[in-house]
Amino acid sequence: xxxxxxxxxxxxxxxxxxxxxxxxxxxxxxxxxxxxxxxxxxxxxxxxxxxxxxxxxxxxxxxxxxxxxxxxxxxxxxxxxxxxxxxxxxxxxxxxxxxxxxxxxxxxxxxxxxxxxxxxxxxxxxxxxxxxxxxxxxxxxxxxxxxxxxxxxxxxxxxxxxxxxxxxxxxxxxxxxxxxxxxxxxxxxxxxxxxxxxxxxxxxxxxxxxxxxxxxxxxxxxxxxxxxxxxxxxxxxxxxxxxxxxxxxxxxxxxxxxxxxx
Amino acid sequence: xxxxxxxxxxxxxxxxxxxxxxxxxxxxxxxxxxxxxxxxxxxxxxxxxxxxxxxxxxxxxxxxxxxxxxxxxxxxxxxxxxxxxxxxxxxxxxxxxxxxxxxxxxxxxxxxxxxxxxxxxxxxxxxxxxxxxxxxxxxxxxxxxxxxxxxxxxxxxxxxxxxxxxxxxxxxxxxxxxxxxxxxxxxxxxxxxxxxxxxxxxxxxxxxxxxxxxxxxxxxxxxxxxxxxxxxxxxxxxxxxxxxxxxxxxxxxxxxxxxxxxxxxxxxxxxxxxxxxxxxxxxx
Numbered sequence: 001x002x003x004x005x006x007x008x009x010x011x012x013x014x015x016x017x018x019x020x021x022x023x024x025x026x027x028x029x030x031x032x033x034x035x036x037x038x039x040x041x042x043x044x045x046x047x048x049x050x051x052x053x054x055x056x057x058x059x060x061x062x063x064x065x066x067x068x069x070x071x072x073x074x075x076x077x078x079x080x081x082x083x084x085x086x087x088x089x090x091x092x093x094x095x096x097x098x099x100x101x102x103x104x105x106x107x108x109x110x111x112x113x114x115x116x117x118x119x120x121x122x123x124x125x126x127x128x129x130x131x132x133x134x135x136x137x138x139x140x141x142x143x144x145x146x147x148x149x150x151x152x153x154x155x156x157x158x159x160x161x162x163x164x165x166x167x168x169x170x171x172x173x174x175x176x177x178x179x180x181x182x183x184x185x186x187x188x189x190x191x192x193x194x195x196x197x198x199x200x201x202x203x204x205x206x207x208x209x210x211x212x213x214x215x216x217x218x219x220x221x222x223x224x225x226x227x228x229x230x231x232x233x234x235x236x237x238x239x240x241x242x243x244x245x246x247x248x249x250x251x252x253x254x255x256x257x258x259x260x261x262x
Numbered sequence: 263x264x265x266x267x268x269x270x271x272x273x274x275x276x277x278x279x280x281x282x283x284x285x286x287x288x289x290x291x292x293x294x295x296x297x298x299x300x301x302x303x304x305x306x307x308x309x310x311x312x313x314x315x316x317x318x319x320x321x322x323x324x325x326x327x328x329x330x331x332x333x334x335x336x337x338x339x340x341x342x343x344x345x346x347x348x349x350x351x352x353x354x355x356x357x358x359x360x361x362x363x364x365x366x367x368x369x370x371x372x373x374x375x376x377x378x379x380x381x382x383x384x385x386x387x388x389x390x391x392x393x394x395x396x397x398x399x400x401x402x403x404x405x406x407x408x409x410x411x412x413x414x415x416x417x418x419x420x421x422x423x424x425x426x427x428x429x430x431x432x433x434x435x436x437x438x439x440x441x442x443x444x445x446x447x448x449x450x451x452x453x454x455x456x457x458x459x460x461x462x463x464x465x466x467x468x469x470x471x472x473x474x475x476x477x478x479x480x481x482x483x484x485x486x487x488x489x490x491x492x493x494x495x496x497x498x499x500x501x502x503x504x505x506x507x508x509x510x511x512x513x514x515x516x517x518x519x520x521x522x523x524x525x526x527x528x529x530x531x532x533x534x535x536x537x538x539x540x541x542x543x544x545x546x
C-alpha cells in the first residue's frame with residue numbers, strides 16, 4: 001500500500017495523491033475563501049438589487065447587468081487559466097497544469113452560460129427579442145460551443161498523454177474566441193450590443209440598452225463590487241474546487257490501475 | 263501560477279477605470295421623475311418646477327403651465343375630471359372633443375376643452391397597465407399643441423395639410439393662407455407658420471414621422487409654447503421589468519446550482535470509488 005502511494009506520488013506527473021489533498025477536508029484557506037465568496041455574493045446582490053438606483057429607461061431588468069457583465073470576465077479569467085495551464089503543460093508535461101486547464105474550461109463554460117442566459121433575458125424587454133444574430137451575440141455563442149468541443153475532444157481521445165497534449169493546444173487556440181467576443185462590439189459599428197465600460201474604438205449608433213454608471217445612485221459601487229465577486233472570487237473558488245475534484249479523479253484512476261495490476 | 267493570478271487580479275481591478283466619461287453622453291435637459299409612479303417628464307430650459315408628491319406642475323414664464331399626474335381610476339373621464347379639479351380648482355368644464363393618437367411614445371387620447379377665460383386647455387392621456395397618465399397644457403395665449411396624422415408626411419404640401427387639419431379641429435370656419443411664412447427654431451426644432459386670412463391665429467407646423475405637429479397660437483404669437491411638444495414627445499414611463507429580473511436570477515441559480523451539484527455528486531462518487539478500491543487493495 002505504501003509503495004503504491006509512493007508510485008502515485010510521481011513527480012513527473014505532478015500528482016499529489018495518497019489520502020492527503022483531494023480526499024481530506026478542504027484546506028482552511030479554501031474554506032475561508034468559500035465563506036468569503038458566499039458572503040460577498042449576498043452582499044453584491046444586495047448592492048445591485050436593493051441599494052443601486054433603478055434605471056429609468058430599462059426598469060429593474062437593468063440590475064441583471066451586475067451579474068451579466070462580470071460573469072463574462074469571470075469566464076475570461078477561467079479560460080485564461082486554461083491557456084496558462086495549456087502552455088505550462090506543453091512545456092513541463094506536469095499533470096497539474098492539464099488539471100488547471102480542464103478546470104478552467106469547465107468553470108469558464110458555466111460562467112459564460114450565465115453571461116449568455118442573463119443577456120438573453122435582459123434582451124427580451126429591452127430589444128424585444130430573446131436573441132438575434134448580432135456579431136457580439138453570435139461570437140459569444142461560438143465561444144461557448146468552441147469550449148464545449150474542448151470537453152468533447154478530451155472525452156474522445158483514449159490515450160491520456162495524447163489527450164492532454166491535444167487539449168492543451170486546443171485550449172490555447174480557443175482563447176481567440178474569447179478575445180473576439182471582447183473586441184467585436186468595440187470595433188464593429190453595426191452591433192446592437194451596448195458597451196458600458198471598457199475602451200471603445202468605434203462607437204455603434206445601433207447600440208441599444210446602454211446606461212451610464214452615474215445614471216443613479218449606487219450603480220458604480222454595485223458594479224465594482226459585483227465585478228470583484230463574479231470576475232474574481234467566484235471563478236477562483238470554483239476553480240479551486242474543480243481542481244480538487246480532478247485531482248481526486250486522477251488519484252482514483254491511478255489507484256484503479258494499481259489494483260488491476262496487482 | 264501565482265504571478266499569473268496576481269497579474270490577472272491587477273488587470274481586473276484596473277478594468278473599471280476604463281469607464282466611459284459620463285459627460286460624453288450627458289443629457290442636457292432637466293428631467294422630472296415621479297418618485298413612485300414611474301413617469302418622467304422633461305423640464306424645458308427656463309421653466310420652473312412646482313411639483314408636489316401628488317402631481318407635477320411646471321410653468322414657462324407666466325403664460326404657460328403643464329400639469330401631469332397618474333391615477334388608477336377605471337375611467338379616463340374620471341381621471342380627467344380629477345386632474346382638472348386639481349389643476350384648475352373650481353372650473354367645471356366638459357371636453358369638446360377627444361381623439362386617439364398613436365405617437366412614438368405610446369397611444370394617447372387627446373382631449374380638447376373649450377376656451378377658458380385664462381386661455382386654452384388641451385389634455386393628453388395615456389393609459390398603461392391600469393394607470394392613466396394625464397398631461398394638461400394650459401396657455402394664456404390660447405396656444406394648443408395638436409398632433410394630426412398625415413396620409414403622406416413626405417409630400418410637398420404636408421405641412422399645409424397638417425396646419426389645415428389642426429385648425430379645423432378648433433376653428434372650422436377659419437381659412438389659412440396658402441403660403442407659409444418664414445420658419446423659426448424653437449428648442450432645436452424648426453416650425454413653419456401658416457397664418458389665417460383674417461389674422462386671428464397662426465398654425466406653427468413641423469413633421470415628426472407620419473404626423474404633423476401643429477401648435478395653433480392666437481394673434482400670430484411666436485410659438486414659445488412649442489415646448490409643449492418637447493414635453494409631450496419626451497414623456498416616458500419606466501417599464502415594469504421586475505419579472506424578467508426574477509427570471510434572470512432563477513437562470514443564474516440554475517446554471518451555478520447545476521455546476522455545484524455536478525461537483526458535489528462527482529466528488530461523492532469518486533470518494534466511494536476510492537473507498538471501494540482501497541478495500542479491494544486491502545483484501546488482495
